Amino acid sequence: MTTIISFVSQKGGVGKTTSATNLASAFAIGGYSVLLIDLDPQSSIRYSVGVKKEQTQGTLELLVEPQTPVQRLIRRTDLENLHFIFSNINTLQDERRVYHAIEDYKLLSRRISQDCQNYDFIILDAPASTNDLTLNALYASDLVILPLQCESLAVKSLKRFLLSFNELQEQVENKELRIAGILLTLYDKENEVHRRVGKQLYSALGDSVFKTIIPRNDSITEASALGKSVITYKLNSVGATAYIRLMDELVDKFNLR
Amino acid sequence: MTTIISFVSQKGGVGKTTSATNLASAFAIGGYSVLLIDLDPQSSIRYSVGVKKEQTQGTLELLVEPQTPVQRLIRRTDLENLHFIFSNINTLQDERRVYHAIEDYKLLSRRISQDCQNYDFIILDAPASTNDLTLNALYASDLVILPLQCESLAVKSLKRFLLSFNELQEQVENKELRIAGILLTLYDKENEVHRRVGKQLYSALGDSVFKTIIPRNDSITEASALGKSVITYKLNSVGATAYIRLMDELVDKFNLR
């Protein structure tokens, strides 16, 4: 049974890529088999999972060439149990082809269910947006995690996203889009605004906010400067420990063992 | 003579909105007349310039209803010399209508030149992307500022952006898209990665990086929590001073007096 988890947020720079990469790595070292798919044209993930050689095929073929088998797009990473589809949406032309193909919001879900049922987890990283690419990710997912920085622009953007989430829900047939929870990221306990906003979120939203908080942690910045996830860079760091705790909380909360 | 400046970056959360809002406010208190246009469906700017009353018309009409005069879309803010067009691209439907209209990359430029020539500066905030909305902003601009956080994912995303910038340049006729410079934002001098990346950028790119650096500054987070720009919140703060210095550097470098 494969569980598909996506990291979605219209707000930029809140830790979507960092969280997708590190949760995937945590599952992989925890013995689960994991496929990580980068849906963002920025293609940030390839810099965090140690993929050296320039790939040729990836997310572009996944979305615009339905005849190319998904197995051909899958790459290995520096972690045994972690496989990866790299984002190769490089030109404006590529982007336009993708946006044309994904007007069908069930596309990604169909492609994933074709060849990828042998993974325990599939993790999707989406770009900062609420467009059709995000709708595709939402429709394909069993659980949606919303990373949130405890700052007012991010909170306002989340409110707007949750409103459009209802609209997105109406657009899809016969499927309930499930938000697994809000994940507080880049949290600085010395920052008065972070402390205040964090408290407000827990009291207003209770269980829909994960108990695990991802603190702002220099090991994460250092790991990414070295082209690694913090899990493979420094397993005993505050950052890596937080993502392992998130994995445990997810497995318990949604009975994913 | 109106100068049009845009803040563009494919990377999310690097301070595009914060920089657009605060540079616009700095020009306004410096006595210039300024129009700030929010092109991001997230509509973050309305929370930073003290626009209380829910607007009805804005960026949506600017882009999809060419018969609506631009003057009708312009709102006042809490600063006398600062006017503003608010982003009201609210539903997925709205976004699709916008993306359809902006396949014409000259659209925004035409709309701005219709009614807005009485401003000294027009400042554009774009969403994190390289799509047609960004191309519209680039084509309409005299000067493009690229905010950059000194972290490896942002630097890699900038490199990718500069490659697609050349492609964007080829797509537009008879106009040279001019990058005014790279602006280092959210800079933390205690962070070893920031110091190293900053040094590398100055030695590799020299004058294309603004001498003014915007430090990470709690006054900026506090101001945004209060729905203000840091200029109107605390004019003598480190954050506000940095944006005033950026204004001076721009005026000198490009002779905008």
Ligand SMILES: Nc1ncnc2c1ncn2[C@@H]1O[C@H](COP(=O)(O)OP(=O)(O)OP(=O)(O)O)[C@@H](O)[C@H]1O
């Ligand atoms: N917990 C953390 N501690 C320190 N730095 C972090 C943390 N999480 C993320 N970062 C850094 O913050 C920046 C933004 O994170 P990231 O790129 O993962 O966000 P994103 O939401 O994927 O951004 P985008 O909107 O561009 O896709 C990156 O430079 C990343 O290395």
Ligand SMILES: Nc1ncnc2c1ncn2[C@@H]1O[C@H](COP(=O)(O)OP(=O)(O)OP(=O)(O)O)[C@@H](O)[C@H]1O
């Ligand atoms: N110099 C700074 N010091 C402290 N906080 C800052 C600074 N600049 C921006 N911020 C905060 O960092 C976050 C990201 O900034 P901002 O929203 O302006 O970036 P953006 O590039 O416009 O993001 P998006 O990609 O979502 O449009 C916001 O919460 C903002 O308040």
Ligand SMILES: [Mg+2]
């Ligand atoms: Mg990302």
Ligand SMILES: [Mg+2]
């Ligand atoms: Mg913004």
